[in-house]
Amino acid sequence: MEEFKRVKVEKLFELMKKLFVAAGLPEADAEVSTEALIAADLRGIDSHGASRLPYYIGKLKNGTVNPKPNIKIVHELPSTALLDGDDGLGPVVSKLAMELAIKKAKATGAGLVSVRRSNHFGIAGYYSMMALKEGMMGLVMTNAVSMVTPTFSAKGVLGTNPISFAVPTGRLRPFVLDMATSAVPLGKIEIALKNNKKIPVGWLYDDKGEFTDDPSIIVKGGNLAPLGGTRELGGHKGYGLAMMVDILSAILSNANYGAKQEGLMSMRKEPSNVGHFFMAVRVDGFRPVAEFGQTMDEALTAIKDSPKAKGQDRIYIHGEPEFEFEDERKKLGIPLHPQVVMNLTNLAKAAGIKAEEYL
């Protein structure tokens, strides 16, 4: 068992922000980007937090991400907008985009913003949850590196294209769905590969489009299965959801859709042109917020109180495990994998920052 290092949230925040500034981001944008990444670490989604910093910094350094983008509204109606991110860092572009969706929702009841020329934005849930404090629901999607296989295809021409849907409640914690539309995220294959274990049939296709239980196939032309896995178990539905995300994020915005997103193993020297979709909806466009919150509490409680499956003692609401991670990590610090510590240390060294003051 490798030893994880617990690091105080404030310390990690400070280090990451300094690294972003050293890579050319203005102070305010470095702060936004750090906050988005640390939100993932806090919520236990370790694959999308500090561990991604080398990727983000690398893109800033090789010039495929623009550190000082001129983000523009290309076209808009009272409830809609197309935003051009000018190849800015994902969180910088995306926070602005979600704020615009919220502003439009304030005016009309709903705001929908499709974004082009952006980059990897971290976890979708960070942005969908921005709606909560406004008494709104947030729906956020993004397209991504192509590695998910349509039903009956043998190639990963779609991304893991996540969907996040955040909904305010009354006294309970918010409902926060945040899911890839693939059966599993890439990380699960990587972990099995590292531990030399077989994987369940339904996660991974080989380069003939047949299921495999061998995780090493992912680096031999293999591709992820859509949610549902086999056709028999509804894989065409996961494929359809991935298409919906691609349409709203990348086709509606004229970003790089489908296989135009770079593949898993590629390292393009041109901007990613990722597409996102942000929607904010006022709850009081339908019902008073307090009344709605009370019904949400009742509905979630009814689910939690329903009879448990054999061997189970708890039914989870979406977002619950993540909020519990957040409570723990705010108190005890964020556990960093030794590899992440090493990567951060190296980035710091290259930037003339003393990592040991933070980690």
Added chain:
Amino acid sequence: MEEFKRVKVEKLFELMKKLFVAAGLPEADAEVSTEALIAADLRGIDSHGASRLPYYIGKLKNGTVNPKPNIKIVHELPSTALLDGDDGLGPVVSKLAMELAIKKAKATGAGLVSVRRSNHFGIAGYYSMMALKEGMMGLVMTNAVSMVTPTFSAKGVLGTNPISFAVPTGRLRPFVLDMATSAVPLGKIEIALKNNKKIPVGWLYDDKGEFTDDPSIIVKGGNLAPLGGTRELGGHKGYGLAMMVDILSAILSNANYGAKQEGLMSMRKEPSNVGHFFMAVRVDGFRPVAEFGQTMDEALTAIKDSPKAKGQDRIYIHGEPEFEFEDERKKLGIPLHPQVVMNLTNLAKAAGIKAEEYL
């Protein structure tokens, strides 16, 4: 093999409309309802067409559906509305609701309508596709009879809660996703049961919340699995999508959410109070419609042209199989199962209509 009877679309339409009128619907509403049901038959979704007529007529006759509803906007903003269906028939309420969403989208770019006190509305795709001829995308959801099990639960406290997303294209046929958020629809279990066949693990839970390959468990306290099936294959995501549908359709509208929808075996003598959600979004709120259509065509063609899995010679776009059914059935007529013919004949007899003039 039982013999299906091919019936001309116009003849079936006329008979069904007459049966609706005989059950108390005004002429115009009978026409709308028939059109919505026949859309399912045309598209090959036989479980949601003429075969459902006895259920609809039964509800009109036992007074749980109001044949002359006073449908009202309870509250609205420029882009949103809450609609009260006054216990009207699903298609009657829903066509009005989608028209309202489209009207709001014309004004602001997007229209979102949540509906309470409605009933089973047929296929979601009928309403999402209403957006297409306006150069809009349509997103439609509904909650339903509770029979889908949340992850780690042993009870079907959620509906099959379908999502339909329709998107205009250029010269290709529209993209029309229309999917239950359960792994499979109830019909697949019923067919296996009828044919005395085992079912794949991942479709059906028994009353302990354990998977079973025995379809007869559906009538012994069994419940459907959410899309993804097992937790390992992502069943918590299907559960999350079912929740999203329930929130937008029934909690936002204050309809009967979750297990408040009657169970599979119940025959309540009170209105169903089903909730729906309708959204229309103007494509030109983002990009010119023609330009978007061209990108859609390119994207769908790229998917179809991607390498095929071993043993497959075609990759389907969502909606394609249904459009092909429609072409065939418009030409050759709609094939009706002998049981459906008998049910229609009996309904006609009770209404003093000569079924043999139509079937």
